[in-house]
Amino acid sequence: MSNDIEFEPVIGLEVHAQLSTKTKLFxxxxxAFGAPPNTNVCxxxxxxxxxxxxxxxxxxxxxxxxGLGLHCTVHERSQWSRKNYFYPDLPKGYQISQYDKPICTGxxxxxxxxGQTMTVGITRIHMEEDAGKNVHDDLVAGARSYVDxxxxxxxxxxIVSEPDIRSSAQAAAYMKAMRQLLRYLGVCDGxxxxxxxxxxxxxxxxxKGTEKFGTRAEIKNINSFRFVQQAIDYEIERQSELIRxxxxxxxxxxLWDSQAKSTRSMRSKEEAHDYRYFPEPDxxxxxxxxxxxxxxxxxxxxxxxxxxxxxxxxxGLSPYDAKILTEDAEVAAxxxxxxxxxxxxxxxxxxxxxxxxxxxxxxxxxxxxxKGDAIGELVKLIDDSTISGKIAKDVLVELMAHGGSxxxxxxxxxxxxxxxxxxxxxxxxxxxxxxxxxxxxYKAGKTNVIGFLVGLVMKESKGKANPAMVNELLKxxxxx
Amino acid sequence: xxxxxxxxxxxxxxxxxxxxxxxEATSACLQRLEKTAGLGAYLHxxxxxxxxxxxxxxxxxAKKQSAGPLDGVPIALKxxxxxxxxxxxxxxxxxxxxxxxxxxxxxxxxxEAGTVLLGKLNMDEFAMGSSNEHSGYLPAKNPWDATRVPxxxxxxxxxxVAAGSCFATLGTDTGGSIRQPAALTGIxxxxxxxxxxxxxxxxxxxxxxxxxxxxTKDVTDCANMLQAIAGHDPRDSTSxxxxxxxxxxxxxxxxxxxxxxxxKEYFIDGMDPEVRASVDAALESYKKLGATLxxxxxxxxxxxxxxxxxxATAEASSNLARFDGVRYGKRVDPGKxxxxxxxxxxxxxxxxxxxxxxxxxxxxxxxxxYDAYYVKAQxxxxxxAQDFKEAFAxxxxxxxxxxxxxxxxxxxxxxxPIKMYLADVFTVAVNxxxxxxxxxxxxxxxxxxxxxxxxxxxxxxxxxxxxxxRAFEREHDFSARRAIS
Ligand SMILES: [Zn+2]
Numbered sequence: 001m002s003n004d005i006e007f008e009p010v011i012g013l014e015v016h017a018q019l020s021t022k023t024k025l026f027x028x029x030x031x032a033f034g035a036p037p038n039t040n041v042c043x044x045x046x047x048x049x050x051x052x053x054x055x056x057x058x059x060x061x062x063x064x065x066x067g068l069g070l071h072c073t074v075h076e077r078s079q080w081s082r083k084n085y086f087y088p089d090l091p092k093g094y095q096i097s098q099y100d101k102p103i104c105t106g107x108x109x110x111x112x113x114x115g116q117t118m119t120v121g122i123t124r125i126h127m128e129e130d131a132g133k134n135v136h137d138d139l140v141a142g143a144r145s146y147v148d149x150x151x152x153x154x155x156x157x158x159i160v161s162e163p164d165i166r167s168s169a170q171a172a173a174y175m176k177a178m179r180q181l182l183r184y185l186g187v188c189d190g191x192x193x194x195x196x197x198x199x200x201x202x203x204x205x206x207x208k209g210t211e212k213f214g215t216r217a218e219i220k221n222i223n224s225f226r227f228v229q230q231a232i233d234y235e236i237e238r239q240s241e242l243i244r245x246x247x248x249x250x251x252x253x254x255l256w257d258s259q260a261k262s263t264r265s266m267r268s269k270e271e272a273h274d275y276r277y278f279p280e281p282d283x284x285x286x287x288x289x290x291x292x293x294x295x296x297x298x299x300x301x302x303x304x305x306x307x308x309x310x311x312x313x314x315x316g317l318s319p320y321d322a323k324i325l326t327e328d329a330e331v332a333a334x335x336x337x338x339x340x341x342x343x344x345x346x347x348x349x350x351x352x353x354x355x356x357x358x359x360x361x362x363x364x365x366x367x368x369x370x371k372g373d374a375i376g377e378l379v380k381l382i383d384d385s386t387i388s389g390k391i392a393k394d395v396l397v398e399l400m401a402h403g404g405s406x407x408x409x410x411x412x413x414x415x416x417x418x419x420x421x422x423x424x425x426x427x428x429x430x431x432x433x434x435x436x437x438x439x440x441x442y443k444a445g446k447t448n449v450i451g452f453l454v455g456l457v458m459k460e461s462k463g464k465a466n467p468a469m470v471n472e473l474l475k476x477x478x479x480x
Numbered sequence: 481x482x483x484x485x486x487x488x489x490x491x492x493x494x495x496x497x498x499x500x501x502x503x504e505a506t507s508a509c510l511q512r513l514e515k516t517a518g519l520g521a522y523l524h525x526x527x528x529x530x531x532x533x534x535x536x537x538x539x540x541x542a543k544k545q546s547a548g549p550l551d552g553v554p555i556a557l558k559x560x561x562x563x564x565x566x567x568x569x570x571x572x573x574x575x576x577x578x579x580x581x582x583x584x585x586x587x588x589x590x591x592e593a594g595t596v597l598l599g600k601l602n603m604d605e606f607a608m609g610s611s612n613e614h615s616g617y618l619p620a621k622n623p624w625d626a627t628r629v630p631x632x633x634x635x636x637x638x639x640x641v642a643a644g645s646c647f648a649t650l651g652t653d654t655g656g657s658i659r660q661p662a663a664l665t666g667i668x669x670x671x672x673x674x675x676x677x678x679x680x681x682x683x684x685x686x687x688x689x690x691x692x693x694x695x696t697k698d699v700t701d702c703a704n705m706l707q708a709i710a711g712h713d714p715r716d717s718t719s720x721x722x723x724x725x726x727x728x729x730x731x732x733x734x735x736x737x738x739x740x741x742x743x744k745e746y747f748i749d750g751m752d753p754e755v756r757a758s759v760d761a762a763l764e765s766y767k768k769l770g771a772t773l774x775x776x777x778x779x780x781x782x783x784x785x786x787x788x789x790x791x792a793t794a795e796a797s798s799n800l801a802r803f804d805g806v807r808y809g810k811r812v813d814p815g816k817x818x819x820x821x822x823x824x825x826x827x828x829x830x831x832x833x834x835x836x837x838x839x840x841x842x843x844x845x846x847x848x849x850y851d852a853y854y855v856k857a858q859x860x861x862x863x864x865a866q867d868f869k870e871a872f873a874x875x876x877x878x879x880x881x882x883x884x885x886x887x888x889x890x891x892x893x894x895x896x897p898i899k900m901y902l903a904d905v906f907t908v909a910v911n912x913x914x915x916x917x918x919x920x921x922x923x924x925x926x927x928x929x930x931x932x933x934x935x936x937x938x939x940x941x942x943x944x945x946x947x948x949x950r951a952f953e954r955e956h957d958f959s960a961r962r963a964i965s
Contacts, residue, residue, distance in 0.1 A: 049568070088806045
């Protein structure tokens with residue numbers, strides 16, 4: 001091949017998302033993250049002889065929710081299969097998964113890249129159980145390996161995309177949109193550090209303008225947005241270089257090494273496992289009862305794209321603000337709760353975006369000591385002139401530190417705005433007397449000095465004077 | 481009379497009337513066990529535990545808190561059942577030293593019914609075999625003739641009941657493992673409908689075929705045992721929610737007006753003439769008792785063994801993957817890494833028949849062969865089930881011989897797996913179709929070996945099977961004969 005040939009990547013992603021259930025897929029053990037090794041285990045999830053799986057109904061509902069959110073066909077009948085292979089973290093010697101009859105097929109996800117919207121097809125969603133975790137103690141002599149089965153049988157869905165993705169940026173955007181959607185749906189907490197969301201990427205390259213797919217490599221172990229982009233970029237470059245140098249891409253599984261920032265071969269096609277899938281005889285077909293899918297559909301929360309449309313067209317927010325507010329399901333819920341308390345869309349949007357989110361510095365709104373309704377209440381206090389905007393910022397500082405209700409904070413601190421002319425007038429007089437020069441300027445037509453004077457009165461009143469009233473009084477007294 | 485020769489319900493009557501205590505019955509079994517130790521029925525005896533449970537049963541009875549017909553009755557269990565705190569090996573070296581961490585559902589139910597657990601019984605390793613010669617520890621021997629096999633895989637269970645070293649037991653039946661040894665040892669064995677009894681806490685051989693069932697001295701005991709263990713179990717998703725009827729209520733109703741199906745495919749040339757004569761006589765007997773004989777056909781019978789050995793081995797190859805030396809049981813680790821640990825552990829832990837079946841099953845599921853073997857076998861399996869459906873449109877029960885021959889000699893078939901597999905030729909189809917089937921003694925050969933016949937029924941119609949078997953038993957003394965006096 002010529003050296004200047006341009007390649008186009010073809011990418012498909014397999015996203016593994018942990019379903020947000022309290023208990024495991026086939027037993028009653030907790031799914032809580034971070035428990036001491038082998039404490040969330042029982043005879044079922046450690047594969048003792050004689051045990052049988054019992055399906056967690058909540059996991060099924062969450063998988064259906066994901067299917068509906070991704071516009072899939074949800075099948076009333078799907079089937080469990082066994083995927084057989086030996087590994088110490090796989091206690092039964094097989095993983096219970098879905099194979100040729102998955103619960104959902106044929107959906108789509110819209111993503112936005114560089115202001116352009118594109119659609120990525122979803123091939124299928126299937127349910128499966130997670131494996132445990134091998135822990136290698138290779139720092140000491142006579143190193144041993146251990147297995148922690150806390151994750152064993154934690155419920156997952158695998159969402160397989162069509163090979164519609166053409167760049168690493170699109171892949172990252174797809175992952176972000178997927179995480180956003182799954183969090184909105186309450187299907188997965190999206191915590192990539194804890195392994196709740198991870199992905200494998202199938203990457204191949206072909207000369208630009210050609211139709212035929214190249215030979216693909218599957219890259220495993222990608223668990224951040226940054227790594228999606230880096231791993232795919234690395235792989236595109238590796239495959240293109242290989243072909244340019246006259247070599248051939250071989251079908252294989254490669255592992256992303258985030259430290260080395262490269263992928264390395266894990267096993268070739270010849271070494272690939274024969275998983276000997278066959279229908280799981282310990283579980284009947286998964287049959288959804290009549291009307292179940294429709295019921296789940298009714299309980300489906302508003303999806304991010306619908307919310308975005310509502311915020312711009314119905315609430316009149318700018319696309320920029322609407323995007324910020326809908327990016328994260330929790331932020332949107334926070335905003336909706338604020339709006340439910342007080343209907344001042346513009347002001348509440350400003351407070352959430354410019355004050356609350358800024359103060360959070362990237363932490364989640366769930367870490368706050370107060371809920372969205374407090375911001376609604378705060379804006380209401382401004383709007384009915386109980387406090388000034390400046391005092392409101394002090395109230396927010398209090399909320400951040402201790403939580404509580406804005407009204408109670410204002411009352412207990414004595415921050416209620418002074419609207420009594422008798423109380424403000426002496427301060428106004430005092431300020432005018434001390435700033436004769438400014439008064440002269442004002443009278444000479446430089447009316448913008450009034451802002452300076454208002455500021456001084458506000459400062460003297462410790463922010464409690466009603467600014468509009470101060471303005472009025474100043475004008476009156478200076479003969480404006 | 482030696483207590484050990486009573487049936488369980490006869491013992492229950494004596495316990496009730498206060499003539500004997502559970503402690504005495506337990507001692508009688510332990511003595512018989514000692515006397516017949518050479519038969520190799522037991523893999524583990526828990527004499528102290530049993531005596532303690534018997535004393536508790538007697539105490540309950542003294543306080544008039546007795547649980548029912550099984551309270552205080554000494555039993556033993558095939559070593560495939562998980563029994564908390566007791567060794568559970570499935571007669572395999574790979575589980576040597578393994579102590580079960582929990583009780584299976586059927587075991588729990590029998591404990592709740594007040595039974596006394598004497599110990600764990602010999603079997604073919606992982607229930608794979610028809611002679612009990614594939615036990616990883618020792619073969620069990622037929623109490624009617626110790627040079628002959630007791631059948632398998634529930635061979636130890638059959639021997640213990642036939643020899644009187646326990647009053648009743650549970651076996652498991654994947655392709656005939658309850659009925660075939662019951663027939664060869666002259667006892668009653670029932671494989672219930674798939675899903676009638678929970679499989680939770682039973683080491684899996686072939687999940688879609690395995691079923692737990694009683695092995696007892698007579699039909700009444702069989703009904704009582706089934707009553708104790710039948711029913712839905714939330715821990716077994718394949719267990720049925722179908723209501724459990726009272727099996728004893730209809731037991732004595734007879735067969736007047738019942739249609740007994742006779743499938744021509746089960747009366748083949750070359751079967752043992754004494755077996756044929758006994759079953760023919762039994763059919764005549766049913767006619768006299770008021771039943772009508774109906775010719776039925778089960779045209780796919782010939783495919784039974786082939787289909788069975790594909791489906792059962794495929795499932796087994798996966799079910800036995802968990803015995804890897806990582807978490808429990810035997811581990812042989814040459815210290816050369818994971819692969820060698822797997823290879824050595826499984827290579828040394830499993831016996832030759834188990835390895836043979838794991839290889840067969842792995843092959844049947846392999847890429848490129850799956851459709852030709854496993855998928856095709858499943859298709860034929862539905863045809864076998866369809867045969868029975870059509871037959872049961874014409875009759876209420878089907879009667880066949882249980883085995884083609886009486887008990888064969890130890891070592892006679894061990895060199896020829898196919899010949900061994902054919903010992904199950906009359907029993908496997910019932911497992912493939914998920915139907916209930918019972919074997920009961922219907923005669924003895926001239927050399928004094930028991931002969932069994934099989935009564936098959938519609939799904940969940942164990943009540944009709946039991947009543948049909950009981951009607952025959954009432955008229956004959958075959959179940960009352962004892963191998964050891
Ligand atoms: Zn568990």
